[in-house]
Amino acid sequence: MSTANYRTLLRTPGAAAFFLPAAVGRVGLAMTGLGIVWLVHDRTGSYGAAGIAVGCFAGADALGGPQVARVVDLLGQRRVLPYVLAAHAASVGLLLVGGPVLDLVAATLVGITLPQLSAMSAARWSALLRGARDEAALPKAFALEALANALS
Numbered sequence: 734m735s736t737a738n739y740r741t742l743l744r745t746p747g748a749a750a751f752f753l754p755a756a757v758g759r760v761g762l763a764m765t766g767l768g769i770v771w772l773v774h775d776r777t778g779s780y781g782a783a784g785i786a787v788g789c790f791a792g793a794d795a796l797g798g799p800q801v802a803r804v805v806d807l808l809g810q811r812r813v814l815p816y817v818l819a820a821h822a823a824s825v826g827l828l829l830v831g832g833p834v835l836d837l838v839a840a841t842l843v844g845i846t847l848p849q850l851s852a853m854s855a856a857r858w859s860a861l862l863r864g865a866r867d868e869a870a871l872p873k874a875f876a877l878e879a880l881a882n883a884l885s
Contacts, residue, residue: 755854760885769840770786772829786837790840792841817846828842
C-alpha cells in the first residue's frame with residue numbers, strides 16, 4: 734500500500750521550492766490568451782483584430798514551446814528559465830505598449846517566450862523522485878501537477 738500523499742510529496746526536500754511557484758505562475762499563464770483578447774479588443778474595438786492577435790500568440794506558443802524545451806534539455810532549467818522569463822516579461826511589456834501592427838508582433842513574441850511551467854515542473858518531479866522507495870510517488874506527483882493545472 735502506498736504511503737505517499739500530496740503532503741508527503743511536498744515535504745520531499747526541494748519539492749515545494751519548485752512546485753509552489755510553478756503552481757502560482759500557471760494561473761497567469763492560463764489567462765494570457767484571454768488577456769490578449771481583452772486588451773486588443775479594448776484598444777481596437779475589434780474582436781477580429783483580437784482573434785488574429787491571440788491566434789498569433791497560440792501559434793507561436795505551439796511552435797516555440799518545443800524549441801524552448803530543446804534548449805532546456807540541453808542546458809538545464811536553472812540556466813534557461815531566467816532568460817525565458819525575462820524575454821516573456823519584455824514581450825508582455827511590448828504588448829501593453831501596443832499598436833495595430835505591434836499587437837501582432839508582441840502577441841507572437843509572448844507566445845514564443847511563454848514559459849512551459851507545467852512541463853518543467855513535471856520534469857523536476859521525475860528527477861526528484863527517481864529511485865524513490867515508494868513506487869506510487871511519481872504518479873501521485875503527476876496527479877498533483879494535474880490538479881494544479883486544473884485549478885489554474
